[in-house]
Amino acid sequence: MMALKTDYKDYIPPSGGRKYKITANSDGSSSVEDITQYQQVGDTWGAEDINQVNKMVNGAVYPNLGTNTNFPNPVNQRGKTTYTGDSTALYCIDRWRILNSTTYNVSSFTLTAPSYAARACGMWQSNEMGQHQLSIGDDVTVSIYANGKLHTPTMKVIDRDLYDAFANVPASYDCDDFEIVLCTYARDNTMYNLGIYPKKPLTVNYIKWEKGSVATPYVPKAFGDEFLECLRYFVGGVGIGSAGIVSGSTFRVLIPTPVPMRTAPSVTVKVADNVVYNGTFKALNTTVSNITRQRNGIHLHIGMAASGVNNYPGIAYGLQCDLSADL
Incomplete structure (x- = not known):
């Protein structure tokens, strides 16, 4: 806590009282300046002091600008020890x-x-x-x-x-x-x-x-x-069981996210596995393109071992991706 000033004193004017200088301004108004030579001068009491005292009295707690700062109970999506x-x-x-x-x-x-x-x-x-x-x-x-x-x-x-x-x-x-x-x-x-x-x-x-x-x-x-x-910054291990569309040699899929990410993320395919469509299993690869951020998830295209297919619905049962919009 910042230390408060402790030298507050009542101003004591001389026996002749306070003196003021009045100056005429060009706009017709007047300025008043205190030109008293005080016998005693102390710290001034202002908004900064009032705010400090009120914060202490109120037991104020200001927001933490940092995220994930309670290290005994961290968010650890990457999962390592x-x-x-x-x-x-x-x-x-x-x-x-x-x-x-x-x-x-x-x-x-x-x-x-x-x-x-x-x-x-x-x-x-x-x-x-x-x-x-x-x-x-x-x-x-x-x-x-x-x-x-x-x-x-x-x-x-x-x-x-x-x-x-x-x-x-x-x-x-x-x-x-x-x-x-x-x-x-x-x-x-x-x-x-x-x-x-x-x-x-x-x-x-x-x-x-x-x-x-x-x-x-x-x-x-x-x-x-x-x-x-x-x-908002990182979502790990998502995509399992995602439904999408198989078209040509790509699988187009919306991977849901719990909250909108900060921006369109980079996508790393951790487990590619297969897409099942029309009774057929085809392997995905790790090539990702056309990444766009939606309110409810991330839409992207993943490469796959398929060709000559036109807009079949499919499910990526084992797909696992990391989505990173970190700074």
């Missing part, structure tokens, strides 16, 4: 990416790496600036419980393009156990990353970031709410 980053900046639990050689253990919610020098170990989440109503220079307050200690620093959104390399972007918060860096994308200030860069093995129980200079309490979102938010 540990993740080790590679050159692709691997996604691990939903919405979080890890650096090459960084390992994230899901059950212990711990980040480790062979080296911790020069931000070699890291985990970050990307978001859209407009979605969170953030701009470069805005205050963001982070509450992070890591290695058994709560930290509540306030930091500003940094313009990544002011620096020639990410290594030169200053830490938004630095302590013995980790750094936090909050900055825009390189050459794209419509997006931002909030990253945690450990200096030693780091166990993170939770993290919250909120706009403004006040740390309000961390309250975990219900798992179902987190899951629905994550499904």
Whole structure:
């Protein structure tokens, strides 16, 4: 919580009373300026102070801008117990990416790496600036419980393009156990990353970031709410039993999604299996094209071992796809 000012005092004018200067303005109005030389002056009481006090009195809890931040109870659609980053900046639990050689253990919610020098170990989440109503220079307050200690620093959104390399972007918060860096994308200030860069093995129980200079309490979102938010970005293992149309050498199918995805996703066929139509089994392949987002799902074409067929209904019994609209 940001400290409130504590030097409030009543202004004491001199024995001769207050003095004011009246100035005539060009539009016919007058301006009044207090030119009193006060004997005592204290802190001013304004809207910022009132808001701080009211938040404490009301027990305000501001929304967490992060998603899937309750690490003991994560959304983990990819289903692994540990993740080790590679050159692709691997996604691990939903919405979080890890650096090459960084390992994230899901059950212990711990980040480790062979080296911790020069931000070699890291985990970050990307978001859209407009979605969170953030701009470069805005205050963001982070509450992070890591290695058994709560930290509540306030930091500003940094313009990544002011620096020639990410290594030169200053830490938004630095302590013995980790750094936090909050900055825009390189050459794209419509997006931002909030990253945690450990200096030693780091166990993170939770993290919250909120706009403004006040740390309000961390309250975990219900798992179902987190899951629905994550499904906008990634849906794993879907498509089993999907009905579609076989036409020529493609299977045209609408794969339902629980919520509309953020954008038309990339589609990875994990299990192709067969399409059954007109009493015939034909093998699907992993070639995907014509991907479009609908309100109730993702429409796409998948290649198959069929030809000379014109608009037969079919069912893909074993099809399994991953849909990724992650940032």
